Amino acid sequence: MNNIALGELVLTNARIVLANEIIEGSVRVDGGVITDIGTPVRKGIDLDGDYLIPGLVELHTDHLETHYAPRPKVRWNPVAAVQAHDAQIAASGITTVLDAIRVGLDENSDMGAVEMKTLTGAIAAGTKAGRLRAEHHIHLRCEVSAPDCLESFNLLKDDPQVRLVSLMDHAPGQRQFASMDAYKTYYQGKLKLSDAELDDFTRRRNIESDSFAGPHRRAIAQACRALGIVLASHDDATRDHVEEAVALGIDVAEFPTTMEAAKASRQAGMAILMGGPNVVRGGSHSGNVSARALAEADLLDILSSDYIPFSMLQSAFSLAENVEGISLAKAVQLVTKRPAEAAGFRDRGEIVTGKRADFVHLRVEDGIPIVLTVYREGRRVI
Incomplete structure (x- = not known):
């Protein structure tokens, strides 16, 4: 364009x-x-x-991967995947997008850093050729409990498209999956595991988290501070999680899972980001705190599409319609002005x-x- x-x-x-x-x-x-x-x-x-x-400013969308890897072991042409993703993003009203690129290979994925670098290359090529409707940047979503997380991060961190890095740990019994029932439902449904296989999967994931999460968080945060990259925490559930985020220099609290963590994040001066699907569906698919409840408590700063591009716009209008004290102008800020400020965009x-x-x-x-x-x-x- x-x-x-x-x-x-x-x-x-x-x-x-x-x-x-x-x-x-x-x-x-x-x-x-x-x-x-x-x-x-x-x-x-x-x-x-x-x-x-x-125009909407999107800080966290996992949507690109679904075009590149639409089925297990299936890979689409990366240029075609980026074009399809871009078209849906723009048609949802998003004019600036930070595409989430996974860093760290957990047992839930067979896509490593080399394939992620292929995708970032396809985004850069589309931008250079002027064929993308939205303006694209990169959000590295770092699974800090994965053994190869730091190695993969180092492969991607110097890409000039990188604007945001989030630190996440999806090990069971904490953060996003504090409820083991929710964890079991999600992973058994997704990976088709028996009870015995899930138990073994859970044990391995916890060992990896104990071994790698802390060192990887600290190393990646230090590198981001040196590079001037905005940092986000992911799925903080407790005050201790938030205090750890503060010590790491975190700017954005992505998807806090409890009211306690959201309040602590606000007190620490972080921008609080929640998913549009949470608003539209009326709650979290993992059984965590409702984004609407945070909005009602004035603890919501940014809405992201997460995995459904149109949910950004839909959730903003839903809040304006259904939450007392949130005007349409204020709700629109959650998908425009506030995310732009959080990512350092001063011109939009x-x-x-x-x-x-x-x-x-x-x-x-x-x-x-x-x-x-x-x-x-x-x-x-x-």
């Missing part, structure tokens, strides 16, 4: 969602940058009174003069926000 010249764009007759209010009027763009907001004009693209919101995330003209034109039908057109830097991409 980068080969299209930037010019003038005028969008009229819109309900423009600003950071703290909604106004009616027009938006003017010159050279990919917003130059005027609200001034009535007669000429331009008439939005028929529909909503105009900033809100409709303000001087910032990038990343927009989503939508209307609500039957309670669902319907994406009609998407603009990135003033160019229509959907």
Whole structure:
């Protein structure tokens, strides 16, 4: 998309969602940058009174892997996988995305660092060729309990696309899977294990966590601080987890699993990120704290699509509709302004003069926000 010249764009007759209010009027763009907001004009693209919101900024999506490895042992062409992923991301209103790339080979995956590097290369190639609708960056999701985590991280950490690194440990009986019943349901269903096989799997995963998680957390955090990469913790469940995150220099608390951890994260000054599917479904699939409960307690800063791209937009409108005290303008911040700030993007995330003209034109039908057109830097991409 980068080969299209930037010019003038005028969008009229819109309900423009600003950071703290909604106004009616027009938006003017010159050279990919917003130059005027609200001034009535007669000429331009008439939005028929529909909503105009900033382009969404996504910090954590696992969606790319499903295109590259749609079935066990099946690999799709990485360029085709990136293009398919990008199209769905953009059609969901996301104009800036941090694609989650796994670091550390656990027993739940057969994809190692070499294949992940292939994917990051395909993203870079798509960006260079100007054929991607959204702007793509990389989020390294580091399974710190995996024996090869640090080695794999070192292979990928110097990629200039890397913007965020998260530290996670999916060993049983803690964090995301504090409930062993939930762990059993998830992994037996996914890996088709017998009870005896699950017991052996659990034992091995706990041994690996005890051996590798601590050293890998510290080494990766130190490297990220030196490289200026934003750090996130993942699935913190206790105050001790949060205190460990503070000591490591964590900036974002991804998916805290309890109210206790969310409160401690807020007290520590971290941005709290939760998944859109949690909001849309009305709760966590792992039986952890509800994102809506955190929103009601004013402990939610960022929404991510996690594994369903459209859930970002859908969850924001759901919160605005169903949670007292959360206006549509505030809910939209959770998927635009707040994630942009957390990732260090100062030029986007809100409709303000001087910032990038990343927009989503939508209307609500039957309670669902319907994406009609998407603009990135003033160019229509959907």
